[in-house]
Structure formats: structure tokens, C-alpha cells
Amino acid sequence: MIDVKELLRELREEPYEKISIRAPHSGKVEFVAKEPGVRVVGPSGTWKEVPGTLLVRMERENVKKPLYAPQKGEVMSLGEVANGQFVQAGQELMTIRHYLTREEVIARIMRRSLSLFLAPEKGKYYFFPDVDIKVKTKGSQSVHIEDGMELFILSRMKRETSIRYSGPAGIIYAVYFETNDSVDRDSPLIGVCPEDQLGQIQEVVSRVQSDWEERD
Amino acid sequence: MDIEKRIQELRDRLKYILDIFGPDENTNVIMLEAKLGEYVAREPGLPKQEAVRQLETLEELFRFLEKKLERELTPMNKVRIVRHPQRICLKDILENVYDNYTEIGGQDDYSIDPSMLIARAYITRRQGKKVHNQAVMVIGQEKGHGQEFRNGGSVKPWGNAKALHYMKVAETENIPIHTYIFTPGSYPIEDYPGAAQQIAKNLYEMAGLKVPIVAVISEGGSGGAEAIGLADTRIMMSHGYYSVISPEGAAAIEGRLRGGQRAEPKLIEHCAKQLKMTADDNRAMGFVDWKINEPELGARPEHYDFFRKLRKSVISSTDEIVLNVRGMRLFRSLALRRHKGADVYVRWSLDSRAKERLLWTRYVKFRRMAQDAYLDKRHWFSRGSEWTGEFFSSLYSYFRYDLFGKQHKKVTELAEDMHAEMQVVVGRSTRYWKNIMSKLSFGTAKKDVDKAGLTSLSAWDDGAQNSGKWQYVSPQAKSDRAVVCPNTAVHGCLDQWAPDLFGEWAGVCSFCGHHFPMEYQWYLHNIFDPGSIYEVFSEIESTNPLKFDGFDLKLDEAKRKTGHKCGCMTFEARIEGTSVMVAMFMGAFRGGSVGAAEGEKFMRAMERARKKQLPFLSYVHGTAGIRIQEGVNGVIQMPRCTMAVRRYTEAGGLYLVLYDTNSYAGPVASFLGCSPYQFAVRSANIGFAGPGVIKETTGMDIPPNYHNAYQALSRGHIQGIWDRREIRGNLVQSLQTMGGRNLYYR
Numbered sequence: 002m003i004d005v006k007e008l009l010r011e012l013r014e015e016p017y018e019k020i021s022i023r024a025p026h027s028g029k030v031e032f033v034a035k036e037p038g039v040r041v042v043g044p045s046g047t048w049k050e051v052p053g054t055l056l057v058r059m060e061r062e063n064v065k066k067p068l069y070a071p072q073k074g075e076v077m078s079l080g081e082v083a084n085g086q087f088v089q090a091g092q093e094l095m096t097i098r099h100y101l102t103r104e105e106v107i108a109r110i111m112r113r114s115l116s117l118f119l120a121p122e123k124g125k126y127y128f129f130p131d132v133d134i135k136v137k138t139k140g141s142q143s144v145h146i147e148d149g150m151e152l153f154i155l156s157r158m159k160r161e162t163s164i165r166y167s168g169p170a171g172i173i174y175a176v177y178f179e180t181n182d183s184v185d186r187d188s189p190l191i192g193v194c195p196e197d198q199l200g201q202i203q204e205v206v207s208r209v210q211s212d213w214e215e216r217d
Numbered sequence: 218m219d220i221e222k223r224i225q226e227l228r229d230r231l232k233y234i235l236d237i238f239g240p241d242e243n244t245n246v247i248m249l250e251a252k253l254g255e256y257v258a259r260e261p262g263l264p265k266q267e268a269v270r271q272l273e274t275l276e277e278l279f280r281f282l283e284k285k286l287e288r289e290l291t292p293m294n295k296v297r298i299v300r301h302p303q304r305i306c307l308k309d310i311l312e313n314v315y316d317n318y319t320e321i322g323g324q325d326d327y328s329i330d331p332s333m334l335i336a337r338a339y340i341t342r343r344q345g346k347k348v349h350n351q352a353v354m355v356i357g358q359e360k361g362h363g364q365e366f367r368n369g370g371s372v373k374p375w376g377n378a379k380a381l382h383y384m385k386v387a388e389t390e391n392i393p394i395h396t397y398i399f400t401p402g403s404y405p406i407e408d409y410p411g412a413a414q415q416i417a418k419n420l421y422e423m424a425g426l427k428v429p430i431v432a433v434i435s436e437g438g439s440g441g442a443e444a445i446g447l448a449d450t451r452i453m454m455s456h457g458y459y460s461v462i463s464p465e466g467a468a469a470i471e472g473r474l475r476g477g478q479r480a481e482p483k484l485i486e487h488c489a490k491q492l493k494m495t496a497d498d499n500r501a502m503g504f505v506d507w508k509i510n511e512p513e514l515g516a517r518p519e520h521y522d523f524f525r526k527l528r529k530s531v532i533s534s535t536d537e538i539v540l541n542v543r544g545m546r547l548f549r550s551l552a553l554r555r556h557k558g559a560d561v562y563v564r565w566s567l568d569s570r571a572k573e574r575l576l577w578t579r580y581v582k583f584r585r586m587a588q589d590a591y592l593d594k595r596h597w598f599s600r601g602s603e604w605t606g607e608f609f610s611s612l613y614s615y616f617r618y619d620l621f622g623k624q625h626k627k628v629t630e631l632a633e634d635m636h637a638e639m640q641v642v643v644g645r646s647t648r649y650w651k652n653i654m655s656k657l658s659f660g661t662a663k664k665d666v667d668k669a670g671l672t673s674l675s676a677w678d679d680g681a682q683n684s685g686k687w688q689y690v691s692p693q694a695k696s697d698r699a700v701v702c703p704n705t706a707v708h709g710c711l712d713q714w715a716p717d718l719f720g721e722w723a724g725v726c727s728f729c730g731h732h733f734p735m736e737y738q739w740y741l742h743n744i745f746d747p748g749s750i751y752e753v754f755s756e757i758e759s760t761n762p763l764k765f766d767g768f769d770l771k772l773d774e775a776k777r778k779t780g781h782k783c784g785c786m787t788f789e790a791r792i793e794g795t796s797v798m799v800a801m802f803m804g805a806f807r808g809g810s811v812g813a814a815e816g817e818k819f820m821r822a823m824e825r826a827r828k829k830q831l832p833f834l835s836y837v838h839g840t841a842g843i844r845i846q847e848g849v850n851g852v853i854q855m856p857r858c859t860m861a862v863r864r865y866t867e868a869g870g871l872y873l874v875l876y877d878t879n880s881y882a883g884p885v886a887s888f889l890g891c892s893p894y895q896f897a898v899r900s901a902n903i904g905f906a907g908p909g910v911i912k913e914t915t916g917m918d919i920p921p922n923y924h925n926a927y928q929a930l931s932r933g934h935i936q937g938i939w940d941r942r943e944i945r946g947n948l949v950q951s952l953q954t955m956g957g958r959n960l961y962y963r
Contacts, residue, residue: 052919062699
């Protein structure tokens, strides 16, 4: 049983994620983003084909290699490295602060408060027919599940096996897979929440939806 | 009420004029606007008779100034006329030019591609008391006065495939084809059958269609126009345009604009002039046979006189084509020559001999085009010696491979048969005899078999990559630096040292196999037998036929940088002793773009290969498409070279295409894409239009690997992907196993 409100308070106090930018290999560093506070963007485009903001160029063996920002945010601090200095692989060059979006906050709360049931192996997953009917008609949150219950059908290369649920009893709060899509091993299939916590989680989610201020 | 109608009509005319003259300041247009505005303001207070009188005066002024404006039209104004929703479209032509028609291959938006319209039409002609209904297959792009689903006449690959299908139907039924070109260009997507490959197929098939084809051009946008434009007679409407690229596209290239930036209107206007895209320009350069005059400021659906004129033109063009290849024609030909649209009757079906003549006439017609658009500074003596050389080569080929070769083949086949027959008779007794001899130990001892070789797993053949010892080493190998593979993020390739990568490893990433671009010299020295390259037609030189601003300097720079006179190098070479004719398009010369000189060299090389019965390899080290600065002189190379390819292939040759680095646009959509044997060097990109153009014209984002060779392979555009180090071996295999029967070594 986790304290969701406490978690939300923590997130409000520190509403960002810190991303440490480290040297992928040894080389001479040339900073492009030179001071804290510089705004950066992550990869964009439909296929993330447009790289993010250029942070650093690293020169090794007469070739300059660019290092781009992996996320949107701002440069929080620079590492203890001078411009033009030779660094070893793994040394911290700078820290980027990425302000969490509504979706990211909700996802964090979910990750901490829900019990995730992971796919035991790769394949396509379907709910058992009676569960499937309930999910489609009344939504997944109307389904109560318990440990050992036959919940999924795993289909791979025409082999269909039933998968039993193992974990705490509760209702299916979130479904993370699509019918007919292949799911990798250890990807989350469903998020289960104890029934007595449902109201609390819903309240927090709706509060995040309405109150959370998104910052660039 | 009548006055209201007439005022509305004047308003529409004024709106049309404003659309055509766009942002241009024109005193006549301003005057018309002012006069009409004054009259509309005054009219309610005037007595009726006076109002009518003033209205007539105003209409007269409109007529007078429209005539005046007609004389002031710039090429860009004509482009706007052609793009205007009021411009006549194919449906108007079918209604007014033909006596009866049935739309086939779809109807309106219920069609595989509504921008390509096919109709089985009839022309009714009276001869004395007899009435003849002559069937025609009408094919063309339909813009439909701004109907959204028509996609502005930009045809998708399957639309061009539909057109080709019905061209073949027309050929089966032995009826002429009339094509009407109303397209700004083809829709640039690669989905099967692929924009480029389908246009190439169309060109290849049209080169051999055994029925008369008449093409009428209103809006001729490059490849889209060529897809149905290879015709025996090409007519152009006086206000149409026929161009390698839209003025906006040319301006974007000239202004070096990136990422959807808009070009300046002045630059667009300037490019429209420079491209020489109007009917008069194309008529003067010989790309269309004649121009058909439209009413002032362009034909619109209510101009019935124009439709009558168009009807006469297409009928007499078809008559002429047929009479040129038919037997009895003397007086009718004379009549037609004296007066276009003369009242003669010609049956439009052709017999087999006339069909052959038709194809030859078509080939010759295109062969003669764009002859002034390149330089050939050779002395008459060297031209004569070249001609003589080729004549003797073909004579030698005839005696060596045709006359003597056929007899030789017969004798060989007879000997083979006799040997096989003898084997049956002698075989059994020989085996019996051998058994006896071996038992008496008189037979030879059995050879030692290499058991290890037969039973162990095969290893990478080191000989295939020369143990890293290449004849030519790239200058890129001379720099002391590390090189980052572009696939590092995906495959985790480590950095490689340039001397290793570009030297021993032939520019191939040793982690993921990515092929870094190499100079064309690498291929010249490492694929063909050393010292076997013999260059031909090297004197043919690119020039600036349209006098495009600043292009002379750019050409000189390219010539100086590469040491070649144009972007295509043609040579004979040997691979493992087999002679091959090669046309190589060099990316280093103006991006490997194809103009008149390149096309001419390619054609001559094709003809030489046909005469000498050599296999033909097109090695595309890179081509950015058709050279826009040469305008239609470049575009016309698409049908010209494709016809040469068809002639060569049908004679029984082997036409191989090998793409490397980047190959796009016109050449891929014609003489390269029509080959049945197309291969790509790994990491090459092949397509119709680059990502920027696709984004601009379709609004679609395309994935980064959209034009990748593997995608082309999965779409069926190419037949295989070759490793650079194995090209020589693969070529040997291809030469031995592909192509027709008319090769000197078969």
C-alpha cells in the first residue's frame, strides 16, 4: 500500500527528471551549450529522425562526433570539465533537467502504485473470452482478478496457451497491450490496483490532469 | 435581369484575368477593375437603355483589353492559365471533340486513380453518303475543374499502370491512341508499382506500341507528361507549358532553398522564362510538331471554336501518321500537307508491315531530337573514321556471329546429338570393359578426393575481396582520422580508421556492412580487367542550350573538376575476358544529372553495343535526375534513351543496371528503370523524388529509409543488392546467366 498523495507531493517538490550526459568515449570536449539555463529539445520528427539540440562535440582520432540532447528541457549544470579538455569515457559532461509532463507524472504514479503483470514470453496476448467481453462492454476496471486465475491466451505461431495471472488481487486499472500486436517478453500487460485504492488513484490522476502545470 | 447576368459574366472574366496576372502590377487590369467598379456603382441610377449602351461599351473595352493582355502574357502567366480551374479539361474535350465516348477504367472518384481518365471514344466522319465511326482510345490526366479527388492531375503509379493497360488494349484492337497531357507531374510515391518504375514501363511499352499515337500537351510536367507522351505526333496548345520542372521547383533549386522555404516571385518568374517552356519555345526546339492556337487568355469550356480546331488537328494528325506508313497515300498525303484538316478519309488500322514502319519512323523521330543541345567538336575526318569503324564492326559481327556463327551452331548441335547417341550405344559396353580392366588393375588409380573440402563448412572466399589488395585506393584512405559509421546508434559499430576502411576494406563498414560512398575511379580500376578500358564518344560535350543564367560557369567548373566533358562516360571494357559496353553516370559531374550530351552518348553506346553484340552495363555512380538547366532537352532524353534500350533489348542483348549512392528522378523513371535486370550496391538510395520534394508536393512525411535499396528490393524495383567487393564476381555471373541470345559470346 503506497501513499499516493505523498508521491504527488514529492513530484511537486521536484517536478523534473535529471538526465546526466556522459562522455560515450574518451576525447577532447568542445561545449556548444556553454552555460546552465540553455533550453534544449530532444529528437523530433515522426520517426525521431531529427536529432535534438547539439550539446557537445567530442574529438577523437581527428573526427568530431556530436552529442545531442536526448530530452526536452534545460541545461541544469555543467560537469567539472573545461572546454577543450581531454576526458575519459563515462565522465559526466553536464546535467539536463527535463520538466515532467502530465502524462509522465501519471505514468510515474501508475508505476509506483499499480502492480504490473509482465508478459512471460513474446507473443500476441488476448484476454480470456469471458474477461474480454467484460473489458469491451464495461471497461477493464470492471474486471476483478485474483492470483491463479486464467486471464490471458498467449498465441504464437499457431500455438495457443493459457496464462494464469499471478500477483495481488484487484481490478485491471490499465491495459498496456493491443489485440493482434506482438508483445515482447517482460513488457507490462496490465496494471492491477487493489479495489480499496481505486478511488484514491483516480482522484490523484484527475488532480494531475487539471492542476499540473507543464513547463517548457 | 439580363444586365445582372452580363455584369456577373464580366465579373467572372475580370476574376479570371486577376488570377492569371496574379501579383503582377498591370495598368490594363487596374483599368478594367476600375471601369467595372464605376459601372456597377452607376448602373442602378441609369435609365435602362443608357445602362445597356454603357454595358456594351464596357464589354467592348473588355474584348479590346483582353486582346492587348494576350500579347503581354509571360511564361509564368501561361503557367497560371494552365493551372486555373476554368482551364479546359479532358472531360470537356471528350464532350466536344469526340462524337461519342464511354469512360472505362473507373468513373469519377470510383476509380483506382481518378486523375487518369481513359475513354473509348468515337469520331464520326462522312465520306460521300457513307458514315464512318472511327474508334479511338483516349487517355489523359483529368484535373476536373478543381475536383479534389482528381489530385490536380498528379497521377499515382497505379494510374499510369491503368493507362498502360488500356494502351495495350488499343494495340490489341488496332485502334489509334490519343493522349491528353494535363499534369503538373507524377505523384512521387514508391508504393508498388512505384512512380519511377511505372513511368519507365510506360515509356518502354509506348516505344513499341504498333498503333498511331497522338499526344496533345496542355500542362506537361516532366515525368508525368512522358508517362503518356511518347507519341508519333505531339501537338501543343498555345497557352500550355511543357517543362522539366515547375518554375517554383526550379526557383527552389536555383535559390538553394531548403525545408519548404518559399522562393521569391521574381525568381520564379525568371526561372519560368529561363526554362523555355512555352509552346513557341518547344515548337522552335522541335519537341512538339505543331502548336494549336487558343482563344485570348487560354481556352475555357465555352470556346467551341477551339474544340472544333482541336478535333481537326487530332484527326488530321492521325491521318498523317497512318498515311506515312501505309501503301496507297499519294493524293491524300498531298492534300493533308497543303492544308491541315483537309477533308480526306483514312482507315486507321495498320497491317503488319505498316506497323514495323511506324515503329521505325517513331524511333527516327525521337533520335533526331535535341541534336543542337550538345557539342561535338570533332573534325569530319574523325567522325568519318568512327562511322567506318562501327560499320566494319557490325559487318564483322554479322559474318562472325550471324552468318558463320549460325552454321557453327548447327554443326555443334549435330555433333552434340551424335555424341549423345553414341554414348547410349557405347556406354554400357565401355562400363563393362572398365570393370574388367580395374579388376585386372590395369585401370588408372582413383584420384584423391579432397574430403575436407567436401565435408567441412564453406568459408568466406578470400579471393573475392582480393585479400584487401585493390588496384585503386581511394584518396579518402590518405587521411589520418577515424570514421563514424552512420549505423553506430543501431548496430553499435565502432569507429574505423580511414586508411583501413577506405583502403583494405573498400569503404565497407566491417561491423554492419554499411557502404561508404567511393569515387567512380574505384569501380573503373577494381571491377574491369586492368588496362581493358577503351573510352568512346568522349568528345561529346555538355553545353547550355537554353542560355540559362550562370550555368556556363557551373558547367565549366564541373568539367574542370572532373576532367570529363559531360556526366556520362561511355567505354568498352572487359570483365574476365568478356567485352562489355558501359555507360557510367558520374555523381561528381553536376550530381550525375542527365542532359542532351549524356543522353546522346548513352544512345550511341546502346547502338554500338547492338551492332557489336556486346552486353550493356549502366553503372549509375549517382544521378540526381534530369538537368533542369537544359529544360526539355533533358526531359526528351527519357523517351529517346528508352527507345534505344528497347531496340537493343529486342535485338537480344543484355541490359544490366547497377545503382550506387543516390539515383533519382528522370533517368530512373525511363532508361534505367525499364531494365529487367536492375541491381543496387548496398547502401544505395533509389527513387523518383527526394524526401524534400515528396514533403512539398504530397505533404507526407516519409521515413528516413524510404528510398533505401532494401526497400526498393522489397517493392520489386530491383532484383538484388550487391556487396561492393563482390561486384566483379556478380557481373561475371550475370553476364553468363542473363540476357538474350544475341550476345557475341553466346
